[in-house]
Amino acid sequence: MIDLRSDTVTRPSAEMLAAMTSAPVGDDVYGEDPTVNALEEQVAGMLGHEAGLFTVTGSLANMLGVQALVPRGGEVLCEASAHIVRAELGSHAAVNGVTTRTWSAPAGQIDLDQIRALIAADLGPYFVRTSAVSVENTHNFGGGAIQHGYDALADELDAHDLPLHLDGARLWNASVASGVPVAAYASRAAAASVCLSKGLGAPVGSVLVGSTELIREARVWRKRLGGGWRQAGVLAAAGLYAVAHNVERLAEDHANARAIADVLADAAPGSVKPDQVETNIVVADLAATGRTVAEVVAAAKEAGALVGGVGATQLRVVTHLDASAEDCRAAAEVLARIVS
Numbered sequence: 001m002i003d004l005r006s007d008t009v010t011r012p013s014a015e016m017l018a019a020m021t022s023a024p025v026g027d028d029v030y031g032e033d034p035t036v037n038a039l040e041e042q043v044a045g046m047l048g049h050e051a052g053l054f055t056v057t058g059s060l061a062n063m064l065g066v067q068a069l070v071p072r073g074g075e076v077l078c079e080a081s082a083h084i085v086r087a088e089l090g091s092h093a094a095v096n097g098v099t100t101r102t103w104s105a106p107a108g109q110i111d112l113d114q115i116r117a118l119i120a121a122d123l124g125p126y127f128v129r130t131s132a133v134s135v136e137n138t139h140n141f142g143g144g145a146i147q148h149g150y151d152a153l154a155d156e157l158d159a160h161d162l163p164l165h166l167d168g169a170r171l172w173n174a175s176v177a178s179g180v181p182v183a184a185y186a187s188r189a190a191a192a193s194v195c196l197s198k199g200l201g202a203p204v205g206s207v208l209v210g211s212t213e214l215i216r217e218a219r220v221w222r223k224r225l226g227g228g229w230r231q232a233g234v235l236a237a238a239g240l241y242a243v244a245h246n247v248e249r250l251a252e253d254h255a256n257a258r259a260i261a262d263v264l265a266d267a268a269p270g271s272v273k274p275d276q277v278e279t280n281i282v283v284a285d286l287a288a289t290g291r292t293v294a295e296v297v298a299a300a301k302e303a304g305a306l307v308g309g310v311g312a313t314q315l316r317v318v319t320h321l322d323a324s325a326e327d328c329r330a331a332a333e334v335l336a337r338i339v340s
């Protein structure tokens with residue numbers, strides 16, 4: 001079975017497992033796990049921030065990052081299909097009392113005019129005031145799209161004295177594809193999260209970065225939410241291995257995704273624009289093929305390929321380090337036979 005449902009399905013390699021079993025560890029709640037400390041320091045440095053916090057998931061890193069910027073009852077602006085508002089089960093509202101208003105744009109892009117119109121100034125005790133803007137780069141449900149208006153938005157927010165939150169679950173992919181260093185993106189944000197468990201292939205974990213003060217407070221909240229952990233260095237070691245070995249190779253995943261898009265565009269013209277597949281996610285619209293996503297997903301499974309959907313007509317195919325170029329070609333041919 002070729003599994004292209006998500007880049008979260010990867011298994012730790014033998015080398016990564018060896019790094020995990022030989023990692024020096026200690027009690028991280030006491031701040032005494034040297035491997036966790038090394039990972040937090042390393043990722044913070046890579047992203048141009050003072051401090052980092054290792055978390056069990058990207059959802060928790062985002063929850064802590066947004067919470068650090070938005071007071072209870074305040075609001076964060078984000079795109080309508082952003083992970084923080086679609087795929088975190090309402091945690092920002094349910095746990096932190098954060099409200100959301102959204103803009104909507106093709107491929108989940110930043111739309112500066114819409115954002116400008118949404119930003120609410122402090123009008124006293126009558127209206128909610130905007131406390132932060134959150135941007136996802138790359139944008140997951142937007143087909144792995146890089147945010148091309150990122151710097152312009154960061155400049156605009158500086159002028160409004162508003163902080164930027166960066167959901168950088170796949171910031172590594174954005175950086176490898178665009179050639180822009182991860183620090184050039186992340187340093188524009190007051191809080192940024194990156195996943196180690198997506199394209200980088202670690203089994204668990206994300207890192208939230210920010211100022212020393214922001215991370216100190218986020219560390220308290222992580223513990224309060226039950227997310228303190230002890231000898232977590234066994235997991236941090238996988239993260240350190242991943243950032244050392246699995247970043248540059250993301251270019252292979254991007255090439256494989258583009259190749260899949262080429263095959264799908266031939267089989268179902270108009271379903272996807274291959275030149276808009278910038279990273280490791282292909283979202284193809286099946287509306288014109290007469291097949292539903294559920295049908296295509298089921299037929300592909302019969303034929304040995306697992307893929308997923310983002311809504312009724314949109315198929316999502318995600319490439320990763322456990323899927324070779326040949327695997328991706330084979331899966332693309334399976335899908336092409338089904339949709340054509």
Ligand SMILES: *Cc1c(COP(=O)(O)O)cnc(C)c1O
Nearest residue numbers: 057058059060083136140167169
């Ligand atoms: C996967 C993902 C996250 C975090 O997901 P977890 O499963 O909680 O680790 C956050 N943002 C985006 C854009 C993602 O794709």
